[in-house]
Amino acid sequence: MDAFVPFAAIAASALFILSLMWMSHPSTARRGVRAGEIGMVIAIIGALVQHEVVDYNLIIIAMIAGAAAGIPMALLMPMTAIPQRTAISHAFGALAVGLIGAAEYYKHAHAEYAGGFIMWALMFEILLGFLTCTASIIAFAKLQELMGSRPVSFPGQRIVNGAVALAAVVIGVTLALDPTQTWLFPVFAALALLFGILLVIPIGGADMPTVIALLNSYAGLAASAMGFALGNKLLIVAGALDGASGFILAVIMCKAMNRSFANVMFGGFGNVVAGAAGGKDDRVVRSASAEEAAMQLENAGTVVIVPGYGMAVAQAQHKVSELYQALTKKGVDVKFAIHPVAGRMPGHMNVLLAEANVPYEQLVDLDDINPELPQADVAVIIGANDTVNPSARDDPQSAIAGMPIIEADRAKSVFVIKRSMNAGFAGIDNPIYYNSNTQMLFGDAKDMVGSIAKELAGGGSGLH
Amino acid sequence: MNALNADYLFVFILAAFLGFQLIKKVSPLLHSPLMSLTNAIAAVVIVGAITITGEEGATPLAKTLGFIAVFCATVNLVSGFMITDRMLKMFKPRGK
8 A cells, every 4th residue: 555655645746736726717716626625635545544554543533523623614604704714724734733743853852863854844843833823823813803903012022022033943953953852842832832922913903914924834834844854745845835825925915015024024013103193184074975976976987996904894795796786787887996905814805705796807906907097987995095095105205105005096086985084004194085086985884885885776766 | 864855855946936836827816715725735734643643653642742733634624625615606707
């Protein structure tokens, strides 16, 4: 049976690669999932038939328990909870990696491995695995609102973080050079876990897309490191694919905010500039009613809807879809402008709108929608703020200067659905609210969009 | 076994470059499902966990750690693939 094992690894690697290839487009993506599933089954069979494996009881129990937990989670998880689910799954994956690393360490805690490659790979794997685990748990807690999404900072934070990181690395190196010092191992694991917590508490909610992508990358790299330590090429390949994916997504997120990794990870954004806004509120804000908005939308040729995290918070995606349907029925061309960092994870808005039955052709990326906006009759901003802030483009002094924005202000007229005049996550004043072509629709996103859709459907009579 | 096997590095570099090329082509529409798919694929660490839990002469500590690792990886791969598919099912073209 052992002859099968290397071929299982090759087949599984090939299927994982095909899986990612087919993810390029919605029309082939589900085939990609099938390929991934088959690859996984082959990989697991390959692991089970190795001659080293003699005791199956615990493995079977753990797999049944895992499936029993995983299946209901997959079936019942609401789409609005996808960012949290992603964060907690990174924690699970990274914990598995860390624990396997720990078991391997104890197996190899003999003098003959001192300074050997296996030890270095294991220490790297364990450090990355454990820190990704706690970092993902904190990200989960912030997304699930178990803790505040504002950055947590304390005096001397960078010094403390640096000291913890340094201590973890020093102990890791010590253990790699002398694996027999087993008493140091729990200290090493604890420092890695602590560092993960410290790494994410100073990061605010709106930076979560980058953080989640980066943690995705770390989890992949940790799996790859495990492949190096165990001499398993399948793990190296799968980990490298996962690591590359997370890394690219993180780069896309950073570019979409015109910020560097270092700035996201250590910037404490949101806290720094929160006090800067406000104080000058003699500008005029025009507000409108749902009826007025409905009338203008009905007479428009093209409408661009710009959703943001506020739409997800208000769970307004189904009402937004109703608005889309009603306008489309009246012959209005409706598109959605999706900013890469809108929401709490990469692609968040797309999933919510797809769930609400908006066809994916209507979901347009930042770069493709901006040239169309000057021709758009109406832009409707729903729960987005910083991603449409013109000062990012116009004001070099702005805290978000240079961040690519959706140029909703260039549309002929703009409606902004917003609860109140409070500043967004970045705490930065948004001049779009005071533009002469902007009208504010004050209220809850779900209720407001719902009443506009009702007006449109009922032709103003209020009947549905 | 005690030195870096250059083959591994070779495999890693090729896989990483391939990964970059493949992921760059993924439509931004699908970035959320992509993330849960890669997460499910990374749960292939289960093969390491299986070996640790079931191999001859595994210590009780190794069995315990391995057991938890098999559990965590199974949760991830089962829920990861299923949720990815659930998300992708919702992406419909116009007129459907």
